[in-house]
Amino acid sequence: MVQIRTTPTISLQLTPMRIPEAVPSAGFSFANQENIDEITGTSLLLQPGEPSELMVQIKNLSQRNLQLELMVEGDFPSEWCWVGGTEGREIRPGGQMDAVLYFQVPSTYFENQAAIIPEKQEQLRLNFTNCRVVAYTDRNSEQEQIKEADFNLYIRPWSAYMDFLPVLYREVDFIGRFMKIFEQAYQPVIDSYGVMWANLDPLTAPRALLPFLAHWVAWPVESVWNLRQQRRLIRRAVEIYRWRGTRKGLRLYLHLYTGLPLDEHIPNEADKHIGITEPFGDSFVIGDAKIGEVVLGGGQAFHFVVRLRPDQINTINEQLVRRIIDQEKPAFCTYELLINNS
Incomplete structure (x- = not known):
């Protein structure tokens, strides 16, 4: 019996532009049942609302021109991915073609309400491990060949808190998702302290805080002033008090009400x-x-x-x-x- 060996005509190489710092492993299978098996291979990190790319390098190993057709298959929604960067479909002998697979997950992926409805019994998937790039050469002809390259998709939320952990903990996938819970709970409060100055400035404070700020400087809030005038008057109330009874104080008050310039440069x-x-x-x-x-x-x-x-x-x-x-x-x-x- 004679065996005929088919020499591959093309080679595929996948290069992810965003690599996950940690991947699911059997050691932390308690976090998610789908993480029981060790997952290896090319891995691409996807964060909801953020674009990500997977570079595909295709080389012609034969001595003839090849007609190429590139497809992406997997158990993820097809609208998440589209192919770009290819220039033509023909590869010369020994030549190379580069393609780009663009991925983007909806920004509301983790807010999907279908995953928390008991009647549907659906689980929000974080890992897609049945993904592949399929390259067809000379399709629908006697010389047709197929080349496949597998890759995995990992959907993870971005967390700034991971930067404060030692490298040992950042390499654990479950820790990253666990820390995201605390980040979503506490980060809005922390961010509010960073812009606290805006709440204490009458020009930028919320409208509901204006009576409180006016009380600080003993300024009466009256309906005769529009919102813009109230903000300007409250902000400079102390200065008006300081110059009350003088030409400078009267001009300043009229300037804040009318919006006319002070013209201090005119003698x-x-x-x-x-x-x-x-x-x-x-x-x-x-x-x-x-x-x-x-x-x-x-x-x-x-x-x-x-x-x-x-x-x-x-x-x-x-x-x-x-x-x-x-x-x-x-x-x-x-x-x-x-x-x-x-």
Whole structure:
């Protein structure tokens, strides 16, 4: 009897781009019944919502051109994988073709409710060990040959807590899944401390916390202010208190309400969007002479003029502006309000 040996025409080599740090073993079979058998071979790590790749290197070992057809088979859902990176279907003698298998598991894989319904009795699978890459050459012809390469898929959640463990424990698959339970329970609390500053800043705090922050600085929360104005006023309330009764304090308050610029770089008060002037003139002034607190000529004492120049017409509530001025000015002062809408 004569045996005819068929020489393989192609070779397959699989290279995973993400390798699991730990794979199931018989030593920890109590964690999952499917982990009883030792699993060997090419292993690819999949994390829900994150893409992963498996490189396929195909070499032509024959002395003729080969027509190649590449397929992926396995017990995983077909929509998880697609083939890319192939350029044409023909491989020259001694040539090589590289293909890429792209994998992506749905981000809600571990939240699959079907796995926790008692009536269905389905178990959420973490390991897929019946996977293979099948390469056909000269399919549907007398020279057809088939080459297979097996690989395993391991679906695991990403856990930052594993970086804090010794290498000995990171090599145990069950430990990684066990630590993920604590990470999901405690990490949201830890993350909240990292952004605690945002809850204490009126500009970024949740709306429900604004009354609490306003109480800290004794600032009244009133419905006449919109949300943006409330945030700005609460944040600078202490500064308003410090400068109350002064031109700087009144201008700051009006700036926070109206949104008009402070124009601190403009030296002339009359040219500012928020101008606060005292109507003293130069008439009857003898040089620089002053007699006590009396200015010789020029206007009414303890009186000032507030002039607002908004860029848009009818955007300022005059009644509310007068309320602000009455609250911030010294009690013995009088004033005049002018709003230029042109």
